[in-house]
Amino acid sequence: MIGKLRLSVLSAGIALLSGCSEGLNDLQSFVEQVKAQPPGRIEPIPEFQPYQNFEYESHDLRDPFRLVDFRRPDENPEELANITDGLRPDTDRPREPLEDFPLDTLRLKGTIDDKDGIKWGLIFAPDNTIHRVLEGNYMGQNYGRIISVSDQVIDLTEIVPDGLGNYIERSSAVALIE
Numbered sequence: 440m441i442g443k444l445r446l447s448v449l450s451a452g453i454a455l456l457s458g459c460s461e462g463l464n465d466l467q468s469f470v471e472q473v474k475a476q477p478p479g480r481i482e483p484i485p486e487f488q489p490y491q492n493f494e495y496e497s498h499d500l501r502d503p504f505r506l507v508d509f510r511r512p513d514e515n516p517e518e519l520a521n522i523t524d525g526l527r528p529d530t531d532r533p534r535e536p537l538e539d540f541p542l543d544t545l546r547l548k549g550t551i552d553d554k555d556g557i558k559w560g561l562i563f564a565p566d567n568t569i570h571r572v573l574e575g576n577y578m579g580q581n582y583g584r585i586i587s588v589s590d591q592v593i594d595l596t597e598i599v600p601d602g603l604g605n606y607i608e609r610s611s612a613v614a615l616i617e
Contacts (some may be wrong), residue, residue, distance in 0.1 A: 526605065558588045572588070574588055582597060595610070597610075
């Protein structure tokens with residue numbers, strides 16, 4: 440019984456190996472055909488342009504490390520001093536928690552009236568907390584001071600740079616979103 444099993448396994452192995460030798464003819468003919476072709480031409484290495492040094496001569500160019508003053512040169516220096524002494528944000532006061540977030544990321548979720556009749560606004564911040572605010576508090580990254588709190592909107596006045604080294608006031612609002 441074991442002898443017949445060995446004989447059948449041996450004959451199956453010989454049959455499988457004999458089937459593998461017949462499929463190499465097309466591969467061998469392809470290899471011979473590729474070897475018979477003439478060798479290809481290799482492109483030459485491209486010629487690189489030599490590096491051109493740039494010598495910075497500052498006698499006729501602007502100093503790249505000096506701050507550019509975009510104000511008009513015909514303005515009186517005393518008037519410029521008065522302008523720069525104008526509106527400025529109060530940087531000495533302690534910052535409030537809602538000043539860490541841009542104003543467009545803050546959402547008014549509602550209001551609460553306390554027993555003294557003071558209206559508090561409920562602001563949802565990006566850190567997933569709700570903050571209570573009232574008139575006089577600050578919020579937003581542009582020194583926004585709350586002017587009024589109503590059921591539908593919180594009005595603010597922001598102090599923003601005007602691009603010339605000065606500041607201007609701008610009105611903003613945070614509306615109730617349902």
